[in-house]
Structures are given as C-alpha cells and as structure tokens.
Amino acid sequence: MNAKPAFSADAAPSSRAIFDVAIVGGGINGAGIARDLSGRGLSVLLCEKDDLAQHTSSNSSKLIHGGLRYLEYGEFGLVRKALREREVLLRCAPHIMRPLRFVMPHNPSMRPAWLIRTGLFLYDHLAPRTVLADSASIDLRHDPAGEPLSAECVRGFSYYDVQVDDARLVVLNARDAADHGARILVRTPCTRADRGAHEWSLQLLMPDGTRATVQARMLVNACGPWADSFLRDCAPGVDVRRKLRLVRGSHIVVRREFAYDGAFIFQNSDRRILFVLPWEDDFTLIGTTDMEHRQSPDHVEPTDAEVHYLCTQASRYLRQPVTAADVVWRFAGVRPLLDDHASDPASVTRDYLLEEDHSAAPLLSVWGGKLTTFRKLAEESCERIVRRLGRGGPAWTADAPLPGGDLSQWTKPSDNPRRAFIDFVSALQAHYPALDPALVRRAARCYGSRATRWLGEAMSPGDLGAEIVPGLREAELRYLVTQEWARRADDVLWRRTRLGLRLPPHQRAEARMRIEAAMDALLSSPSH
Template sequence: MANASSDTVDLLIVGGGVNGAGIARDAIGRGLSVVLCEQGDLAGATSSASTKLIHGGLRYLEYYEFRLVREALQEREVLLRAAPHIIWPLRFILPHDSSMRPAWMVRIGLFLYDHLGKRNLLPGSHGVDLTTHPVGRPLNGGFAKAFEYSDCWVEDSRLVILNAIDARERGAEILTRTRCEKATRVDGHWMAKLVSADTGETRTVRARALVNAAGPWVRDVITKRTGVTVEKSVRLVKGSHIVVPRKFEGDHAYIFQNDDRRIVFAIPYERDFTLIGTTDLDYSGDPGAVAISPDEIAYLCRAVSRYLKAPVTESEVVWTYSGVRPLFDDESGSASAVTRDYVLEVDQPAGQAPMLSIFGGKITTFRRLAEEATDKLLKALGRTGGSWTADRPLPGGDIANADFAAFLAGLRQRRPWLPDALALRLARAYGTRVERLLGASESLADLGHDFGGGVYEAELDYALREEFARSGDDFLWRRSKLGLHLDATIRDAIGAWFDRRRNEGTAAPEAGRRSMGGQR
C-alpha cells in the first residue's frame, strides 16, 4: 500500500463481512468504483460465526416479522442457484413438545413458511411419526411426532470470500488487514486515512461516499472514526456454538424447542461432527474478544440432551465459536426477540458527501440488503444503474441446472486420480473454479507438496493468489474448516508455509489485484 498516496473513488466500504462484500460486488457491477477495507481477514468476525443457515427464520413468525420472513424465504432459492457448491438443501426435524407450542400453532407456522415465499427447488413440510421413522431413533421416548421442513446450509465465510472475489474481478480493490483510522468530509468528499496492519503504511482515499459496513463496530466507525451523529442504534447480541463428535446419522438436522421458548439447532457438520447452537445474550464487551462462557456451553448441552437418547456432555466439546450480531436496536425486552431485519441510515448534510450505515441484518438477506444499499447510494450520488445480482452466479457457482451431484460426477470422470473424499471437498469448496486450482495436474504429485490430510500446496497457492488468504488461520478456519480435521503438526506446517510466503512478499500478489480506475 503506497505511503501517503491519494486515490479518488465512488465508494469506500469499511468492513469485509458479508454486507460489505455484498455491497462491493453489487456496486462495482453497477458502474461505481469501489475500495473496501477490512481491519482483519474477510469474514473474520460475525460473518464466520453464524449457524451456517440460509433460512427464512421460522421462529420470527411468532414476532410477526412477515416481511422479513418472506424476503428471506425468497432469497433461499436465489442464493441456492447462485452458489450450489457452498449452499445446499437441508431438511429439519422439529420434534413436537405440546408444553412448548400446540401442534396447531406449529402447523400454521409451517403452512406460512411453505407459502410466504416462492419455493421451486425445496420440498414443503409434513408430519413425521417418530415411533416408526428413522429420524426418531436418536431421540428419547418422550416424543412421538415431529414436523419436517426445508431450509438451506451455507458455508458462511466462503460466501463472503466469493462476493469479494467477484467484486475484485469486476474492478473493486479489496484491502484486508487495513484499518480505516479516520474519515472526514472535505469539499464534498470523504477523506479517509487507511493504515496497513502488516506494514504500518498509510494511504489516503478520497471517496464520494462512505459505506459503514463494520458490523459490531458500526457505532465505533460513526462516533470515533467520522464524528457523525446518527440517531439509529445497534444492539450487540452474542451467539455461541459448540461442536461435538457426531451424535446422529443421516443428512437431516434437528430443531429443538427449549423450555425458555428459544430454539436450538443440532446440525450434521463437517462429516464427523454435530454443530449445536445458538445462544442469544446481550453483549457489551470488545467484539474482537468475544468467546463462549461455561454457562453457554452448559446451556447448549442441556438443551439438546433433553431430546437425545445419548446426552451431550461438556467434556465432548471439541471446538466452540462465538460471534456478535450487530442487530438494530428496536428496544425489545429480550435479546432473542430483537428484530433480525436491517435498517440502512443515510447521513448526507446539504452539499456534503453521504455516509450509509448498516444496522442489523442476517446472512440470508445480505444480497437484498446490498441491492437496497446500492440503490440508496446511487440516488445520493445522482447516478443510475439497474440491479443485476439476482440471476448471476457467484464464482464457482455456474453449475449447470444447479445440479451439484452431476457436477461432482463430471469432476470425478475428468480427474479419476483424485480420491473420492478429496474430489468432494474440492468441488464443494470451489465449484467450477476447482479447474483453476487443479490446472494441468494429472496426478496428486502434480499438486505439489503433500501436507497430509488431503491438503496439497496447489490449494494453498490458490487460496493465497485468489482468495485473499494470508495466514494459516485464514485457510484452516475461514477458507475451510480443515482446522477441525488436521492434527497440530499439519496445522503448524500450513501456518509456517503462509508465514514464509508472507515474509517473501508474496502474500498479496499483484496478479490478484485490480486497478481502482472508476467504471462509469
């Protein structure tokens, strides 16, 4: 990053989570020039700490959030078509507990869930007899019937990466590990000081508009970085998850009603594990230091053990993660009741450059949020440009008919030397772009150094060159979840590889960057 250089662009986006990356992609595709800066790694905070679901939010119906649920349900299939490699259908089993909610209420809720949004790819809901159906086997004998319905799984951090890749390839500049230190309005523009965490070098970016997509730090950007006064407020809500060895067979997930009227998911995860979450607790600490508490672990274990024959114990927990959701503060009494809807606030004094701040939102509706945000920015800048992302695949998502099974079969036919498990993992992670990773390789030996556990140097090179990965953690926990599967020796070797490449000055190759010349 050139010291004390000055560039002029249409948008400076602060924050590299799903909203920031989504807006960068949408805006660059509509002719706006874009720089995005992220103080850490892309998806390094909230956007990699979700429950990994693209869902309508069945429980939000109880809070009469019909517009939000409808929008989210519509987005399920839009996103499923855009990225069928990292998003796929998932069936949920909801055991019925009459002490929680009566059966008629659940049926009405599921009827609405089936019909509020357009549904072509996903099957509808129906009842299940737990005494005869295989999904009843892992459950204790206290539950005789259940309801089954559809939602989708998503590799959340990869969703962010794919949006950032697409934005960069269309002309945006994506700066990771780059902090927006200060931004002030000068002569109808924003003058922002950006600081590289790696080198300490500074850079000034002159922007026609500022987008505050900082997630849990949205108020920090407003009050400490820009000095702007905005009436809207954010409520920070902590959500934590635990991962345990797999507790049940099958590709379905469970949704359990807890005695506090919250729900907890138990989801097949990374082949060998079960993901359990989430909690909802108000949070007032540093979003960058969020971590699960012993009480949260106990709560999640207790909630699922009420339903499973084999209880979940705290000693089984192999990994945990927590995130801070920056929800719009609607002054609800409990954290779980706070709206998951988003609010976009534009601050634009007469004759001054606009700032758009994002409050709230959920990963399922990020594309719609980005579309609406770009509409507002175009209007504020006196520009025009039609929306375009609803029917365009994300990188690697251009799979014929969104048929992942057929795509995987084709990959195995073209590359018969790939072990089945590795072919599946690479196809899921990279979609059609797996061919860029594999290149002209005709054997495993052609993929370079074998780190073990199915990781070869060609994949690390790809993550470095194409996916903004700069460290072992970037690759092991956000570009993938291989950190769960690999032993410490392999993880350390991968970390050392990234350290070595970074020290060689190849961590941000020029081939992976684009000019900031404005597209008009």
C-alpha cells in the first residue's frame, strides 16, 4: 500500500508521555501481558513491528491443549499448568474456542496400549475438568471416527482438548488492553531502547516513516523468536545471557473429505505425532513438523520436503490418501524455545522462563512459552511488574471474558460454554433473518457478542455496504480497520477472518488489491 495519512490509532505518542510499562512484541505473550497490566491500572504501550500475531502466534496448530506427548519427556509441571488453562480460556472466549474430541488409532508398533492408557489417565487427572469429557478406549469399527480411517485402524483411544482461532485470540487480548487504556501500535518497530537509571527511552519508527521517542519506567521484551536479537541489536549495554532454539512447525490445509467433525492424533513412524484437525468448516488442517530453523524468523515457509512428510504420514492412516496436489494452503511458524541442549527438536521444552534484570531501569524478558499457557505467563509477569513498580491491582483475567465472550445478553445462563455459544449463534441468526446465516455464523465465531458493532441494525445485505471480496463487506472491513488494527489485506484475509482460504489461488492477488483499495479509502477518510 502507498503511504497515507496516519490513522488516529497510528499517531505517534506524545514525547512527554511516560508509560509505566512499554512492551515490545505483539504476539500472544505481549498482547496478554498488555491486557493484564492495563486491567490492573497501569499505563501501557505495546509496539509491534508487523501485524498483531503475524508470525508464530497465528501459525500454530490452533490448539489449547495440555500436550499429551510432553508426558513422555517428563514435563508434568508444564502439562498440569496447560491443562488447568483449557477450561479457564474456554469460558473466557467461547466464540473463538470449542471443545474438540481427539481420536488416536492404536498402533502397537509405536507405543503399547498400557502406556497410552497411563498417559491418558494422567491427562484426565492432572487438573480438574467440568466441561471436557473423560478419555476412553474405543472400537473404531463402530465409532464414527473410524469411517475416514484405513481398515487397519480397529482400536483406538479418545480424549478432549480445545481448538482456538489463534490469531483472533491475540487480537482480542490487544482489544481488551486498549479498552482498558493501553496504547497499541502496529507496523511500528522499536529501533532502539536506551536504558537509564530509572527509565527507558524507546525510539519508534512510525508507520508513516517518522520517528518518535517514548519513555517507560519498565520494559518488557516479548519479541518471541526475536527476543535475543532485539536485546543484542537494539538495547545497547544489556547483557544477553539466554539463547533461543528456533524450531519450525509446518502445516498444510486440504479440503475436507469426510463427515466426521472431530480430530485425529496419529503416531508417526519416527515416534512423533501428527494432528489432523477440522478447520473453518470446509477444511482439514494437518501438522506439524519439528525442524531446526537456522534462517531469519521474518520469513518462514514450509519446505516441499515437509509437505511431503505431512502428506505421507497422514496417508498411512486415512482411507483417502493426501497428496501435495490437494494442498490449498501451507504455513509455518517458528517456535522460540529455550535451548535445553536436547538432541531432538521435538523434545525441547515448551515451558517458559521469565527473566528480570534490575541493574538499572527494570527489564523483563520472556523466553519460550506456548499458546496454551499465555494467560498464566502474563499473570506471572504482571505480578513481578507490579511488585517492582510498587503499583497496580490484583490478578483478574481468570474470570474475565475476552471481548465478545460475554454472551449473557443473548443466552440463558449455562455451565457449558459450548452450549451457550450454539444458543448464541441461533439467537444472532434470528436477530438478522435477512442476512446469510453463514455470514452471521462466521460473525458470531469471530466477534462473539461484539458482532453487532458492525452488523448494526442491518435489514438486508446492502445495509452492510458493498461486498469487497466474497464474504467481506464494507461494514466489517471498517470495524477491522478502526477497532482491530488491520492495515493490510493479509491482516484481513489470513488473520482476522481466514477468508483467504476460500479464495482460489489465482484470485488472491486481485482480492488483495480490492481490499487495500478499500482500506486506502478508509484510512484517508477525514472521519477516521
């Protein structure tokens, strides 16, 4: 896109402003910390060099899960922590999360049945559950999950985890942070962080090319895969003692070819596991790999060898083989893992470390972590920050809905967040009888109870403005620009809505041009 007048949310902060905390990094950890801190009454600035969730946080396996396979590596503390978070997050955001049944066909050559039963027993009992069902042994010859599987898959096991829209999880945390007073700046790299005795001075490169300086009493380094390089390159004088191990996880997406709406977990011949997940109604998501990533984390793509690996491993279990020609989209994310010197990338710990440096103006660096434990990581981070700064309220996020997650005005009280969401979709569709039910259902899933903020009082599709690309109308785009920091077409197509999946590859370039033209008009409008 060409340069355009600064949107009000992109305007440089006043050079006289002093924030309590500046956060560098707009992934899930940075957004989660910004939300928690601002809700405790601290003044917060978050800057992100690209889009929110553009990298690791939107390129995950889309799961809130304990990590069943981590039990094999003795990571009981991490698994317990993650299992405790599943239902906490499900209740906070029932619109972007849903319980998901996983089925693991038993392959005796991989792991004995007793070992799997023991692992599932621990998985059931390491943390309390009120919504998710128990694990079970199943006969795949009579279970609906057996229909897509090869005839050799006779016995198996089932258990439950939670599926999430990872990119929207980040955006909703940022939105809640902003609603509590935080300043969120996207497309705004921090080019230098100078440390004083009591404050940090940060140099920011604004979206319009100008430079701004802000002050903060404390700095949080939540740069994910860039956490070590940010300190080395942009924070002179800071001693960098940690090293990250970057591990690439690649995924492929194919058209959905079977009716079963649950997930599979397959044991691979190399003793790794493979997820086969329902996604966005009409697609199947297959992943992931664990490959050392030695290049820059700025641009990460699956290799052809990884695509072949995923197709081959999935085809070992499925009746309908998966080929590279079936792939409609591929993506990869780099996991910033603490280097524990494990020989196998799959066994590197997924736990996190919070490192404090109080030698001058305080610094908190976030090393490692995973999507599932982001809220707990943020809570622990904020407890340390509050103690250090001597101000701020108590922890609050465990019981607070994310934006759109409070469905109480639309549904009867329910202890089951999934049931409440299904009722909400029905109520929203009844409220907008003239709109396409599929559009209203997608609006419900993306925005929850905030969907009405752009659906308004629409009595016909035309009330939402022109259709810019299939499924996207002007009213929604305006909301994404003004409320969710969308600045480029891919922010909309691949992170805020996932509508890019439904576009044939040959139409994607034209769709980007149409969206960016509409965004240009919005961002240049005097009313915005």
